Amino acid sequence: xEQLAIVLIGLIFxxxxxxxxxxxxxxxxxxxxxxxxxxxxxxxxxxxxFTLPDQTSRIIxxxxxxxxxxxxxxxxxxxxxxxxxxxxxxxxxxLGYSSFYMAKYAGRTKFYFFLVLFxxxxxxxxxxxxxxxxxxxWELTSITSFFLIGFDHDKEKPRQASLQALLLTAFGGLCxxxxxxxxxxxxxxxxLSELYDKGFRFGAHSDYHLVFLLVSVAxxxxxxxxxxHFWLPGAMNAPTPISAYLHSATMxxxxxxxxxxxxxxxxxxxxxxxxxxxxxxxxxxxGAFFALGQKDLKRILAFTTISALGTMVMLIGMNTSASxxxxxxxxxxxxxxxxxxxxxxxxxxxxxxxxxxxxLGGLLKTMPITSIAGILALLSMSGLPPMLGFIGKExxxxxxxxxxxxxxxxxxxxxAANMMMVAxxxxxxxxxxxxxxxxxxxxxxxxxxxLPGNFLAGPVALALVGLGLGMAPGWLExxxxxxxxxxxxxxxxxxxxxxxxxxxxLLLSIFTVAMGVLIFVFRRPIGKLVRxxxxxxxxxxxxxxxxxLIKNYLxxxxxxxxxxxxxxxxxxLMTFFAATFVLVIYQLFSADDGWFPVKQVSPLQIHxxxxxxxxxxxxxxxxxxxxxxxxxxxxxxxxxxISVLYMLYGAVDLAITxxxxxxxxxxxxxxxxxxxPDFAVLSSKKSRVRDxxxxxxxxxxxxxxxxxxxxxxxxxxxxxxxxxxSFLEGHGxxxxxxxxxxxxxxxxxxxxxxxxxxxxxxxxxxxxDLKDKNTKK
Amino acid sequence: xxxxxxxxxxxxxACGVYLLxxxxxxxxxxGVFVISNAxxxxxxxxxxxxxxxxxxxxxxxxxxxxxxxxxxxxxxLILTAIVIGLGIAAYILALKYKYFExxxxxxxxxxxxxxxx
Numbered sequence: 001x002e003q004l005a006i007v008l009i010g011l012i013f014x015x016x017x018x019x020x021x022x023x024x025x026x027x028x029x030x031x032x033x034x035x036x037x038x039x040x041x042x043x044x045x046x047x048x049x050f051t052l053p054d055q056t057s058r059i060i061x062x063x064x065x066x067x068x069x070x071x072x073x074x075x076x077x078x079x080x081x082x083x084x085x086x087x088x089x090x091x092x093x094x095l096g097y098s099s100f101y102m103a104k105y106a107g108r109t110k111f112y113f114f115l116v117l118f119x120x121x122x123x124x125x126x127x128x129x130x131x132x133x134x135x136x137x138w139e140l141t142s143i144t145s146f147f148l149i150g151f152d153h154d155k156e157k158p159r160q161a162s163l164q165a166l167l168l169t170a171f172g173g174l175c176x177x178x179x180x181x182x183x184x185x186x187x188x189x190x191x192l193s194e195l196y197d198k199g200f201r202f203g204a205h206s207d208y209h210l211v212f213l214l215v216s217v218a219x220x221x222x223x224x225x226x227x228x229h230f231w232l233p234g235a236m237n238a239p240t241p242i243s244a245y246l247h248s249a250t251m252x253x254x255x256x257x258x259x260x261x262x263x264x265x266x267x268x269x270x271x272x273x274x275x276x277x278x279x280x281x282x283x284x285x286x287g288a289f290f291a292l293g294q295k296d297l298k299r300i301l302a303f304t305t306i307s308a309l310g311t312m313v314m315l316i317g318m319n320t321s322a323s324x325x326x327x328x329x330x331x332x333x334x335x336x337x338x339x340x341x342x343x344x345x346x347x348x349x350x351x352x353x354x355x356x357x358x359x360l361g362g363l364l365k366t367m368p369i370t371s372i373a374g375i376l377a378l379l380s381m382s383g384l385p386p387m388l389g390f391i392g393k394e395x396x397x398x399x400x401x402x403x404x405x406x407x408x409x410x411x412x413x414x415x416a417a418n419m420m421m422v423a424x425x426x427x428x429x430x431x432x433x434x435x436x437x438x439x440x441x442x443x444x445x446x447x448x449x450x451l452p453g454n455f456l457a458g459p460v461a462l463a464l465v466g467l468g469l470g471m472a473p474g475w476l477e478x479x480x481x482x483x484x485x486x487x488x489x490x491x492x493x494x495x496x497x498x499x500x501x502x503x504x505x506l507l508l509s510i511f512t513v514a515m516g517v518l519i520f521v522f523r524r525p526i527g528k529l530v531r532x533x534x535x536x537x538x539x540x541x542x543x544x545x546x547x548x549l550i551k552n553y554l555x556x557x558x559x560x561x562x563x564x565x566x567x568x569x570x571x572x573l574m575t576f577f578a579a580t581f582v583l584v585i586y587q588l589f590s591a592d593d594g595w596f597p598v599k600q601v602s603p604l605q606i607h608x609x610x611x612x613x614x615x616x617x618x619x620x621x622x623x624x625x626x627x628x629x630x631x632x633x634x635x636x637x638x639x640x641x642i643s644v645l646y647m648l649y650g651a652v653d654l655a656i657t658x659x660x661x662x663x664x665x666x667x668x669x670x671x672x673x674x675x676x677p678d679f680a681v682l683s684s685k686k687s688r689v690r691d692x693x694x695x696x697x698x699x700x701x702x703x704x705x706x707x708x709x710x711x712x713x714x715x716x717x718x719x720x721x722x723x724x725x726s727f728l729e730g731h732g733x734x735x736x737x738x739x740x741x742x743x744x745x746x747x748x749x750x751x752x753x754x755x756x757x758x759x760x761x762x763x764x765x766x767x768x769d770l771k772d773k774n775t776k777k
Numbered sequence: 778x779x780x781x782x783x784x785x786x787x788x789x790x791a792c793g794v795y796l797l798x799x800x801x802x803x804x805x806x807x808g809v810f811v812i813s814n815a816x817x818x819x820x821x822x823x824x825x826x827x828x829x830x831x832x833x834x835x836x837x838x839x840x841x842x843x844x845x846x847x848x849x850x851x852x853x854l855i856l857t858a859i860v861i862g863l864g865i866a867a868y869i870l871a872l873k874y875k876y877f878e879x880x881x882x883x884x885x886x887x888x889x890x891x892x893x894x
Contacts, residue, residue: 573798622792635807654821668866676877695795695798698791699792707779723841766871
């Protein structure tokens with residue numbers, strides 16, 4: 001069954017890539033047919049869900065990967081099962097839902113392509129055992145979600161929102177890569193299973209703070225934690241099925257998943273607790289607060305997601321078994337109600353043409369099925385029985401009450417956020433589904449009965465699952481216990497029930513609901529107040545600041561690049577020469593083994609010096625002459641001079657080669673230069689002096705290097721071998737020739753190839769007539 | 778003698794670098810030639826200039842001794858370098874020819890305007 005699950009994940013990827021081929025076949029049924037695979041996976045995972053023994057994980061090696069350290073190994077345990085079932089189950093529903101929602105959109109192929117790939121990436125992320133593989137899937141979700149958020153790419157807003165999401169999450173991804181590599185280096189393994197088995201804990205390690213910082217940035221960007229929360233409301237520019245999927249089970253929950261995965265390795269320190277509780281608490285509060293001031297149904301939902309994510313991060317930060325248990329249950333609760341609510345919002349939007357809660361009203365009568373699904377989800381969101389949400393909230397309060405040292409902070413924050421959540425739920429319920437007072441009844445495009453049944457299936461199914469699990473939470477217990485074992489590395493008994501007796505937690509719940517209803521009753525003054533505060537914070541509107549930051553960065557980079565990449569070859573050369581000069585001179589002076597070779601010094605030979613002088617005069621004349629022909633001839637003097645030098649020192653082959661080559665070059669030169677004008681003095685006197693100084697510096701440096709090089713003693717010069725074997729092995733008396741054609745014949749072959757290429761290059765250059773081409777244009 | 782040749786090489790480099798820094802392409806090419814010659818000389822000097830015997834094996838002998846003759850290895854290396862230098866020279870010059878024909882200038886600062894004449 002495990003293998004089947006992994007094969008199905010692979011199949012999802014394959015299917016995603018095949019969407020362009022499949023869609024013409026399936027036409028309007030594409031979404032529904034594609035949904036079969038995630039549903040099959042959901043089925044397989046369900047079987048595993050009920051059969052996986054406690055405290056065991058299943059590792060599946062695929063034998064596929066890039067390096068020994070980077071194998072695509074998969075890991076099935078309680079955590080990945082819970083996340084995997086949410087991803088595949090909601091994924092299937094979203095695909096089916098899209099089949100109707102997207103029916104009239106252009107670019108559906110693209111939509112399904114990225115949606116299915118996104119689903120595959122998320123599943124890979126959830127089941128990955130190798131941290132590097134996890135990172136790859138993590139990045140893949142960032143990239144695919146970029147295309148999904150920016151689906152309406154012909155509009156400005158989605159484009160900006162998707163770019164913002166990509167920049168932030170990709171930045172987080174980079175941090176994750178660093179963190180993963182650090183963890184891998186410290187532990188010597190990239191495998192989560194090995195990390196768990198060997199019980200690695202980095203809490204006391206000196207690099208812990210760095211690793212934690214990197215991981216928390218990755219989590220905060222992905223899971224929209226304060227102060228990186230601002231990309232998430234923008235992401236609701238995506239079509240509703242995508243919002244439903246991004247918010248409920250995937251993308252933003254990847255950060256939560258990562259925290260749970262790394263909890264055994266990194267968790268439990270003071271830093272972990274304080275940072276996560278603080279960030280999560282703030283995020284939880286501001287998410288709920290901002291949601292109160294919104295009018296657009298999707299925006300309200302987006303802000304409540306931020307609040308929910310904050311709650312989860314805070315719970316994981318507390319790191320008690322009660323809090324982790326609460327976080328896991330809350331993840332399920334949130335996925336179920338948020339997916340359902342987004343789908344309901346989509347249906348309402350489609351059928352009425354608006355998402356404004358002020359315009360909507362009285363839908364309970366006109367769209368009863370949608371409304372009931374929505375109301376069940378709202379019940380879950382406000383944490384009322386008999387929904388799973390109630391259990392979730394009770395557990396959260398329970399966890400908060402159980403950490404006395406911080407309860408003064410987390411309980412007020414949590415109660416306040418929950419009060420607002422209740423208020424929002426009641427508000428949405430009242431404004432959309434009940435109230436028709438002061439409002440014109442909203443016209444439906446078609447009665448609910450005429451809506452395709454499958455369109456409603458998604459939210460209804462999610463609402464029923466939420467209700468069912470609330471009634472019978474015992475089903476979750478075994479897998480939860482397994483998950484807890486791998487998160488907390490200790491055995492925890494899980495006992496879920498709706499009714500826990502009359503205790504402090506229940507009192508808090510009752511208080512929360514009462515206060516929430518109170519906020520609802522005074523919604524008008526409170527809403528006004530919230531909007532004033534939102535208006536005030538808008539001057540610190542983070543998305544705009546982020547855009548400004550990016551813009552400034554780009555213009556800075558542009559200026560910077562223009563300065564470095566100026567396009568003048570001589571300034572490049574100057575930089576290069578000056579840097580080399582400084583470095584080499586420094587190195588020469590810092591080593592102290594003498595300047596002049598004492599041994600093996602040959603006496604001065606007047607005739608050689610004369611040759612050198614003549615050659616030197618040739619070069620100097622070549623520099624100053626204005627006539628092209630004189631320059632070439634004086635350069636010839638240098639060439640021939642060197643040729644003579646070779647001759648004087650017994651290198652006959654060199655001398656003859658140099659002589660011939662120099663002659664050929666001069667002939668070509670004359671042929672080419674014949675067409676050119678005389679040299680003009682192009683540079684100013686000042687720049688000539690500057691160049692002369694640089695040139696002199698380089699000259700001095702080279703002389704010093706050449707002298708210094710004489711001190712290098714090569715232990716066994718290979719020349720000895722050539723001198724001894726040239727005749728015996730190579731049957732030639734001219735040692736140089738034997739080296740070239742025998743000992744180093746392959747080099748010579750390469751040399752011939754270079755000459756051949758040069759000849760071909762010259763030929764094609766002369767044949768290829770640019771001018772003709774230009775004039776023809 | 779080594780000192781003199783080392784200074785000679787340094788001077789050649791100085792001239793070569795000066796030519797490289799000119800705006801005229803022809804001078805740039807001249808600079809490349811000068812520097813490649815000087816580099817060949819560095820390699821040659823590394824074999825030593827104390828002996829000046831030709832690196833042949835005498836007609837009667839089977840082996841030669843390095844005591845008297847010039848080191849053959851740098852020679853082989855330089856020979857390759859000279860020939861390749863020839864190839865490069867031919868190619869650069871052809872390129873230069875084409876370049877001037879297309880643009881009508883040999884000022885490197887005009888290089889950005891290759892497409893207009």
